Amino acid sequence: MSGARPQDWNQALRALAQATGDEPAIIVLDEVPWLIEQDHEFEGALQTVWDRFLSAKPLLLILVGSDLTMMEALQQYGRPFFGRAARMTIRPLDLADVAGMTKLPAADAIDALLVTGGFPEIVRSWEPEMDRVGFLRQSLDSPLSPLLAAGELTLLGEFPASTHSRMVLEAVGAGERTFANIAGKVGGVNPLPSGTLAPILANLVGKGVVSAELPLSTKADTRNKRYRVADPYLRFWLTFLRRAIADSERGRPDLALRRIERSWSAWRGRAVEPIIRETLARALPDDRWPDTEEIGGWWNRQNNPEIDLVGADKGPVAGQIHFVGSIKWFDNRLFDRHDYDQLVKDGSFVPGATPETPRIAISRAGFESGVPVDQCWGPEELLGVWAG
Template sequence: MAFVNRQEELRLLDEMAQEPGAQLVMVYGRRRVGKTTLLLHWAEQTGLPLFYWVAKRDPREILMANMARAIYSWQHDSDVAINIQVQDWEQLFQMLAQAVGDRRVIVILDELPYALQQDRGLGSHLQAAWDHLFKDSQVLLFLSGSHIGMLTDLTQYQAPLYGRLTAQFPLFPLKFSDVVAFLPQYDVYQRLAVYAMLGGIPAYLERWRDRQTIKANVEHLFLKRTGWFQNEALVLISDLSERETTNYESILKAIAAGYHTREDIAANAAIQSTALSHYLPPLEALHMIERRIPATVPLEQLKTSRRSRYFLRDPFLRFYYRFIDPNLHLIEGGLPNRLWQMIDDNFRAFVALEFEDRCREWVVWQAQHNNLPFAPDNVGSHWSKEVQIDVVAINWQEKQLLVGECKWGDSPLSRQVVTDLVSTKTPKLLHHLEGNAESWQVHYAFFTRHSFTDAAQHEASNHGAILRTLSQIDSELSQ
């Protein structure tokens, strides 16, 4: 897998390595996000000795035998295959500790949940090994995996590793600005379309051929019975729980179908509303879904607000459950052309949602670089029965507000869009805020795919509005 960007993650890993003494770090993230690639790339850069072992879906005895051979080969710098008899994990960790000695060594135990599936007692052996063999050493011990359920079982209250981790390291998908490294032949509009379908998952982006059209790639990867993505969604869900995949998938399908409140999701997924508290947090932890609250909800009400809605955050799952899963019968029935037509008819509106996300990302980026008229407390959107606004940033103490409109059409953004936001939508939003409307200072921003009409630019300048096209957003986010 190609290594792209990850400069912030490399910096954090360097900081961990510079901490004195042993480090026990859990690295987790959804499958194919690049955990192994990142750790191995970083380990090579450090120049420190590295022991790497990856668990497979093998029985306990085979797993232990494979790890014993790996330790022996690493310790003796030998590729000679030998048969070492080990009785238990305790003996294995003693072998590893002896091989590490008092050196500063990186140890990566990858796909650890596979081993935990075969032996639930492994967590207790890890605890004992850390307490008695590694805690007072110089080892940098990384536990990595995609199965969030099993990794959580290791670290929750009264679990074997509770209170022992020196750091938890979630790895998230690459940003939109990183996609150009995978798709150099595509323009920014095509890259956004691909990002709307695949997100920032390196393993997915590597399979996309930017010398072919978007249609050709979708047909090859999604619309064939043997397409690479046919079973990917279920593979991802199985990393949450192997026993409850049906419930998790029902929740994802409900959200993709347009049900966003807890009550509507529960009803559509045929799950008790109270039971959602069991299923939603793991989906959020792996960035499969996200809980959104209007940015205009006061800070002290964010955690308890009943105005929250849930959305699919993972672009691949959003695309798969929006278009592919409901229409698998067309693929099975040999009618992929009909499915492509359905995708094509709705694709502009689908990509428009991703464009809105990137506009909000741009606002956050500008805030981080102190380029906005004020420092916002929150960035998001606003919705109510009266009005919906794509982009909102707010500072409650200073009573400052930025509101933005996003347009993904082929036509230039018109003057009517500017006047509608200023004269119609914003007054309705201000009605929801604390204090009278006159006490708030409002700033405006307009985002478009291509360009603005002359009349729109003139009207926007009258209000001191920010104007940005997708190309400008991409250029600034890439800095």
């Protein structure tokens, strides 16, 4: 087939079918959502060639795309390729993978996961046993490093600059969590209208880029929805690395590192919460919490109080609250009696919680002796959930 110049996708895919012959083969088509957008005949051509030529051959056809909404739509009833493929979502590396590749202890491996998001290319650039500051100093030195480049390339491909979708995503990445605050951040003096913002947020949630969360309790509450960037790496990139590229290009990566270190502890304290909830959701139910199948948090409109962890039998409206919990993710400060007393006080506001509701605690640095929590988790226990 050397020199062949197919005029359309139908000819191109037929030529590919002929080229494979009868030998086992693997065909990979990347950027499928982009292909669909650019050529509306692609899906029909793929279905026709698959049914007539490719399906009878000993080959594996892999369609790759990062737009979850588009890839899921490809298999919907009424679309040309419906019923002809199995779906597989490729997840980033998990905490145990990151710890294994970086050779870091549990607490530092969680930091590495927050920075890299578990993306293999970025994790691979982390030299074994290198601490976080050393990795950042090395990566910030070049605008072409995987840490800096991956986020920019992802956003350029999915969310072009100056579009409302990009501005909304950047607002969420900057820490705006409520609908009203996002609208104000994007629109400034004239907040973005609800009719414009609502479908944008729905689209970002559908793509898996943004997560929308509701308070978990026995009382329905759909008005206090909170938004966050779903991927840890993209959250880190939007907060710190977007500006760092310009610093690196002009030979001043030290400025970016200084900004990161100045805000690291506060940023990490919020960013680690979804990872801890995901870890507990993977660990539970277990023998101690045999009926706990939903892990979330709870907050009111003022975010005061705000409960880091709520365990329940189901969600978003629970039948029974099994525990409330607090996360203290500091380098050197133990979870102490003051933290416990605050959890007791704040936990009483959660609908469905009672004075007898168990309390759990998560701490990076450890626990003060005698703190009467019902269960405590540290970095090693969290890592063990993924390594087991």
